[in-house]
Amino acid sequence: MKARIGQLMAEVAAAEFSGADEVEEFRVAYLGRKGKMKDLMAAFKEVPGDQKRELGPMLNALKQAVEDKVKAASGETSSSVKASGLDATRPSGGVPLGTHHPLQVVRREIVDIFQNMGFAVAEGPEIEDDWHVFSGLNFPPEHPARDMQDTFFVERNPDVLLRTHTSSVQVREMEKRKPPMRLIMPGRVFRNEAISARAHCMFHQIEGLYIDKDVSFADLKQTLLHFARCFFGPDTKIRLRPSYFPFTEPSAEVDVYWGLKTEVDKRITKGTGWLEILGCGMVDPNVLEANGIDPNVYSGFAFGMGIERISMLRYQIGDLRHFFENDRRFLDQFAGER
Ligand code: DAH
Numbered sequence: 001m002k003a004r005i006g007q008l009m010a011e012v013a014a015a016e017f018s019g020a021d022e023v024e025e026f027r028v029a030y031l032g033r034k035g036k037m038k039d040l041m042a043a044f045k046e047v048p049g050d051q052k053r054e055l056g057p058m059l060n061a062l063k064q065a066v067e068d069k070v071k072a073a074s075g076e077t078s079s080s081v082k083a084s085g086l087d088a089t090r091p092s093g094g095v096p097l098g099t100h101h102p103l104q105v106v107r108r109e110i111v112d113i114f115q116n117m118g119f120a121v122a123e124g125p126e127i128e129d130d131w132h133v134f135s136g137l138n139f140p141p142e143h144p145a146r147d148m149q150d151t152f153f154v155e156r157n158p159d160v161l162l163r164t165h166t167s168s169v170q171v172r173e174m175e176k177r178k179p180p181m182r183l184i185m186p187g188r189v190f191r192n193e194a195i196s197a198r199a200h201c202m203f204h205q206i207e208g209l210y211i212d213k214d215v216s217f218a219d220l221k222q223t224l225l226h227f228a229r230c231f232f233g234p235d236t237k238i239r240l241r242p243s244y245f246p247f248t249e250p251s252a253e254v255d256v257y258w259g260l261k262t263e264v265d266k267r268i269t270k271g272t273g274w275l276e277i278l279g280c281g282m283v284d285p286n287v288l289e290a291n292g293i294d295p296n297v298y299s300g301f302a303f304g305m306g307i308e309r310i311s312m313l314r315y316q317i318g319d320l321r322h323f324f325e326n327d328r329r330f331l332d333q334f335a336g337e338r
Pocket residue numbers: 164165166167207208245248278279280281302303304305
């Protein structure tokens with residue numbers, strides 16, 4: 001019997017088929033009701049017990065070999081696959097992967113740079129009240145930013161509005177924490193602007209806030225210089241121009257030197273070579289006081305930048321609307337950006 005099993009094993013291994021019919025014939029010859037396995041099983045019943053232990057596994061192996069052979073052969077010659085003319089062995093075309101949105105790429109990179117300097121990430125709500133967006137930031141009651149022209153009010157209630165800047169998160173965090181605090185706050189903001197290549201009713205900002213004892217303007221400048229060099233390259237130059245924001249005193253706007261090498265450089269820098277990238281300043285003592293922080297003990301700096309603006313510089317994008325239209329031809333250009 002051992003010899004018979006060995007012989008059938010060899011036959012199975014050598015079997016070849018030229019069509020589905022032959023595979024079926026083979027299957028019946030071995031596994032059918034009057035097949036070879038049936039005969040072997042009948043003979044197996046008659047052998048003495050001690051031989052059964054050796055022969056049992058051999059029979060199982062033979063049966064398995066037949067089944068494997070049938071399975072492999074029918075995979076190759078499945079008649080429906082053949083009839084459809086489909087080549088089942090052809091490699092697939094691959095699954096198209098999505099891409100990271102350029103605003104997310106830039107946001108993550110900016111946040112990373114500040115996290116490396118010890119800033120923690122904080123976020124706040126997009127629907128806000130007057131206190132967190134304006135009053136808590138030292139905006140006087142008649143400030144034009146409170147006007148309907150700039151701010152979206154919700155349900156005609158002047159105390160429910162969409163935040164116009166991420167500076168509101170500064171106020172939220174000062175309520176929650178005690179100094180020292182070092183925070184980076186990305187988020188979406190809303191302004192009642194007509195949509196054009198340069199303006200949109202919704203965009204993204206990143207806010208920074210650092211409050212501790214003895215924080216100086218020199219700390220602010222060095223922090224922003226470090227950021228600019230990480231983001232735009234190690235030789236980047238910056239300059240600070242005096243400016244005004246209600247919540248900082250003194251205030252400044254920061255420009256990076258973009259150069260005047262090409263006609264485009266001349267146009268976007270208005271012939272100066274310098275480009276504004278953010279607003280900043282020393283936190284106004286009124287703001288510290290309004291938020292329960294003693295301005296005689298603590299000082300701080302804050303800054304805010306627009307992610308769209310910085311992305312447009314980085315990728316030379318000429319129209320803000322591209323960011324919001326989800327056109328694959330635009331988005332696919334950022335494949336591979338992380
Ligand atoms: N909130 C200002 C804006 O939306 C940007 C800004 C300026 C934020 C100066 C700051 C800052 O934190 O110190 O235009």
